[in-house]
Amino acid sequence: MLKKTVFFRMESNVKLLPQSIAEIILSGRSNVGKSSVINALCSQKNLARTSKKPGRTRSINVYSVAMKKWMIDLPGYGFARVSFEEKKNGIKW
């Protein structure tokens, strides 16, 4: 079932996330392989963008598995190559 997962949208405001009945969320330090795990689980090479540089994922990336079922890629914590301005504009809880 995960093979049919597609990118849904990026969101930076938690309150605007879509309705959900089930979701898998990948959280962890920057650059540990969260996005790669999503690609592996979904048997797709370029579904979630992976990067050699830490801090590439800056908002909540939502992937649709099935109706109201989501796979969610979060920005990592720890080191990130982002400017102060971008940090200020990060996720809104």
Ligand SMILES: Nc1nc2c(ncn2[C@@H]2O[C@H](COP(=O)(O)OP(=O)(O)O)[C@@H](O)[C@H]2O)c(=O)[nH]1
């Ligand atoms: N050697 C090795 N490298 C990995 C593995 N998983 C991911 N990577 C690499 O680690 C880097 C960061 O991966 P990414 O999925 O973007 O990490 P994220 O920041 O946690 O989403 C990329 O260059 C990946 O190719 C793994 O199992 N082994």
Ligand SMILES: [Mg+2]
């Ligand atoms: Mg990532």
